[in-house]
Amino acid sequence: METATNGQFREFIGKLLVKGSDERVARIDKTKIQNAVNSLSSNEDTVFDNFIRFINNGCNLQIIGTHEIDTDQIPNLPFNGVTIEHHRKSGKLILDFSKIGFYLSQKQKIGSFSGHELRKELKSKKVLNACVLDYLLANPHLIPEEWKKDSEGNTRYIFFWGTIFRDSDGLLCVRCLYFESGEWRTSDYWLDGDFNAVDPAAVSVS
Numbered sequence: 001m002e003t004a005t006n007g008q009f010r011e012f013i014g015k016l017l018v019k020g021s022d023e024r025v026a027r028i029d030k031t032k033i034q035n036a037v038n039s040l041s042s043n044e045d046t047v048f049d050n051f052i053r054f055i056n057n058g059c060n061l062q063i064i065g066t067h068e069i070d071t072d073q074i075p076n077l078p079f080n081g082v083t084i085e086h087h088r089k090s091g092k093l094i095l096d097f098s099k100i101g102f103y104l105s106q107k108q109k110i111g112s113f114s115g116h117e118l119r120k121e122l123k124s125k126k127v128l129n130a131c132v133l134d135y136l137l138a139n140p141h142l143i144p145e146e147w148k149k150d151s152e153g154n155t156r157y158i159f160f161w162g163t164i165f166r167d168s169d170g171l172l173c174v175r176c177l178y179f180e181s182g183e184w185r186t187s188d189y190w191l192d193g194d195f196n197a198v199d200p201a202a203v204s205v206s
Contacts, residue, residue, distance in 0.1 A: 012055075025177035028054050047169025067095035067135070067142065070164075075130035076197055078188040081168040088129050088162040090204075095135070097144050100128070100160065115174070115191030117199075126204040129174050133186060133202075137177070140184040148179040154182065155179065156199045159189070161201050177202075 039047040071090040105121050107113040134142055150156055157176045165173050165188065172191040176199070177184060189195075 027183070060068040067139070069093045069095060069132055069135045071129055071131045071191040073131055075163055076134050078165060078173065078186075079167075082165045082173075084163065085166040085172055088127065090126075090129070090162075093128075093132065095132075096206075097143065099204060099206040101203050102156075103127075103203045104197060104200050105129040108195055108197055108199065112194035112196045115172075115189070115193055115195055119161065119174075119191060120166070122201055125161075125201065126206075128202045128204060130160050131163075133160045133175055133177050135185055137169050137184060143177075143184060148175075150198060157187075157189075157199045159195070159199055159201050164191075 009089065032075070034048045069092070071093050072091060074084070077084075103122070103125055105113050105118060106117070147156060147158065155178055157178045159174050159176045161174055163174070167173065173188045174191065175186055175188050177186055179185070189199075
């Protein structure tokens, strides 16, 4: 490893400060950043040593410890007046991104596919439910960088077909996870619509 210069480090910090808009800073836990400030003010080097490891890891976060998701619980509802039409439970799930894949039907790959027809095809797949989506939204730092875009550079809309919702008019929808404007977000999409190559289903590949 080639040693960095003090100038490079100062340039990095300077550009980091420029990126620190009020909106982004507001996403930081006040207590945790104050603890970090206190640590830097003392003789303890834990925060700085962790910061060095973060940079040397390509500024990618690593999952520390075990993250367990209870997929049997009731997930968040996408909007008022909606009910759960179907919820595929699978007990306690240990979060392991090496065991999560994206599924696209052949029709999605070459064009678009009706949501109702896609749902039928996915019945034989190990689709993840909305409890996993809720957990990822609550812990966005865990989500891999490569989930943001597909190989063509298009934003991915990752659907969690294990949970289907029904609105007061009887229409069905499914929730998705996507990255936009610097943060992970969720939305819902009607099964009456079409799904294409940027709309993969999150599935278990274990």
